[in-house]
Amino acid sequence: MTIYFYSTREKYGCFSNFSSHGFQLDGLYWSTSEHYFQAQKFVGTSHLEKIRLVKTPKDGARMGRERSRSLRQDWEQVKDDIMRQAVLSKFQTHTDIRNILLSTGNAEIVENSPIDFYWGCGADGSGKNMLGKILMEVREILHHTYGADVEI
Secondary structure, eight states: OEEEEOSTTSTTGGGSTTSSOOEEETTEEESSHHHHHHHGGGTTSHHHHHHHHOSSHHHHHHHHHOTTSOOOTTHHHHHHHHHHHHHHHHHHHOHHHHHHHHTTTTOEEEEOOSSOSSSSOOTTSOSOOHHHHHHHHHHHHHHHHHOSOOOO
């Protein structure tokens, strides 16, 4: 079985980095995992706080993708681990969505993004689906931490 997600309005919308499930990480509150992820591109600069405080994850994503700002030099090496930290924190914080993730059992999870060939599967399904892979890794961690007894 494969579970596809993309929009926050869908059944598995909580898997999206745009879902409104805030958490504490690195001593700060983050409204969404997208806010956290995009801000980490600019650690040590004022851009981090600007992105953290923007109203919507879409605004955070837009700001994080602007190349008028310099990315941290190690970004390509650390981005997967940063995403893993954000996703894990989000699902550790919220019991309701943690139960949804755990309820997927061993199903493959795929971000059905038509435009993202790294984090999602891309329009033709040939993408790396790194967000889906991280969700499956986090599910495994949560399974070992919280057990398999989830109420749906």
